[in-house]
Amino acid sequence: GSRIREGDCAVLKRGDVFKAVPVLRRRKIIFEKQWFYLDNAIGHIYGTTFEVTNGGNLQPKQEVEETATETKEAGTDNRNIVDDGKSQKLTHDDIKALKDKGIKGQEIVQQLIENSTTFRDKTEFAQDKYIKKKKKKYEAIITIVKPSTRILSTMYYAREPGKINHLRYDTLAQMLTLGNIRAGNKMIVMETCAGLVLGAVMERMGGYGSIIQMYPGGGPVRAATSCFGFPKPFFDNLHEFPLSKVHSLLSGTFSTETLPSDPEEYALVEEESNGLTDEKQASLQETEEEPTTEGAMEINQTEEQETVDINAEDVEFKENKEKENKENVREKQIKQWERRKKLMEAAALLREKNADGLIVASKFHPTPLLSLLEFVAPSRPFVVYCQYKEPLLECYTKLRERGGVINLKLSETWLRNYQVLPDRSHPKLTMSGGGGYLLSGTTVVLDKGKCDSNNLETLKTEEPSPKRCKVQDLHC
């Protein structure tokens, strides 16, 4: 198995709660009301479970043989259990004292059980539940796992759904399958999901093939992408292209000459000369309409701190000799030239109009994004995500008018989790709504002359064209 290394992005897990953190020495981490340092975790295998000791250190949890308590006493029902609030003989202060002494969580739980007057009268199931609840509270255990689409999409949906347009993880799974994402594809991805969808696509492509990410504004946001910890080569064939240039590219008026003079682009170039990496920049550019109280990603917080430092250095820089200033300018020019070169590459890839698929998951209205289908080869899948159903209804209608697509499907998935225990199995919580909707289909060769086919039968089996929509409830 792979080992936890310094500088990795790891995911902390406690129960069903996840949190992505960078692995750094001597850095205090706060997770689920516990604080600790990750120093001792370095070198251990991913998937290891640790106990948090008193000084905030981690030590691998020893497998404890559950000592079966002899002759378990249990009641059959709760007819004689009265809630008088006095069943627990330990006071708050007693428990706090135990904790301060550094007594292990397991022992505290044992004490609580021994000092509960009603415990023995509870049914076996209720006793189980009681122990589980107390363990959760007093046992300081965390597992460190390797990031994956499964884990990061679950984490984002739970912690920061606003940042990913409420794209639930089962919906993301659908997108990857419906889009036939696999090694060797040439994919177009347009997303504003913090780079989570991009990361998911990259994981499925395993570094084979190419991706062109269409981005709005000054640059692509890849905060979540950086959590995956992809190896460097994965980024060799990742291109980006500004959405604002799509129209000019399609109409053939596109040129890169206009680029660096764009004020926002210029600002970006300037920022880059601060020596920030792409990913770090992305997290800085992230603007969120709704203020998030606690970022799921500690990573972002550190980055911002680091940036502040760099900026402070930058001020010193400016006070420094002109020589360095000149170097800065030259560096800037090199950066600009590189950016332009990358842009040209992306434009060339798009111009071939032979992409193997299109994935859209953004905060924008999806209909205008349909012009991206121009870049996709025939007989390829496309998937459009939207948090709401209505824009996709319009999208569907527009696609029908445009033609060049078949097999259109508007869908949604529901996910239901189950508790499975002997004699206690039942559905947990139903998740519905809020997972978003998908519009998927397949591209075909676009008829230049709109089909005036004598093939009425086919027309009947196809969805009606908008003109024929007056007939209610046509079979489509």
Place this chain on the structure above:
Amino acid sequence: MSFVEYGDTIKDGDTAIVFLGHESMFPVKVQHGTVTQTKYGVIRHSTDLIGKKYGSKVTCSKGGWVFILHPTPELWTMNLPHRTQILYSTDISIITMMLELKPGSIVCESGTGSGSLSHALIRTVAPTGHLYTVEFHQQRAEKAREEFREHGLEHLVTVTNQDVCKNGFGVSNIADAVFLDIPSPWEAIGHAKSALKAEGGRICSFSPCIEQVQRTCLAMEEYGFTEINTLEILLRVYNVRTISLQIPDLGKAAEDNSSAGFDSSNPSNQGSPCAVLQQGTVQFKSGVPLREMVGHTGYLTFATKS
């Protein structure tokens, strides 16, 4: 053409999908000199298919036309010959993600069945991964082998004809993930554990009945699997329709109807999807759920070996 690589043009020996219209398609094996009958007439492979671009419209003998599509695991799932009950793309998608499959993954599967999931798994783990699939029914195993060969996948998959509950997967300590779709998965959990890599991996079991799930969960716990989690995923498909609803006549004059909140000329209502028609009806677009939908396929139980 291959199921793991897109090709631009239709070639002799390809498996292509003939798309006739909504939810009406079938697979065809492209061969020189062969003809395929459709309700729109005959398709002659040598002239109508070979050398044409995938995604083209092909005109049949009666003047009607069809589209020819490049095969994908998803299209195959919708069109394959059933030898057993199969898994559909909705379940397949969550299985793929929750098992953390990607290029290079080594996967064990049992039973192979009709190969619906197998094709999707191979697609995901190619070009460097491998699928070891076990099927105890000899003819089905043979048929699956043949299909994989026909689809250009034989280098990515090994089909073994044996009973997974008795003899396991025939490999040990090499798999990143194991998938079980058999009547008694709890009998194969031990074999699954030994097939998985020493450093760990993921497991999934698919069962239609909750009793099967319970026994499987107990077995998983017994063998030290963690993160045991059972879920069910349901697909809801919507038809896009334009709906007209009549405005009730409350005895008001027609022009007063506008004050009932259906004023299309009112600026605040601009761009609203509702349109008032002359006959006292309102039109709007709606996503209408299908009258019947799949309510249950099976429970998916996932767990981690760590």
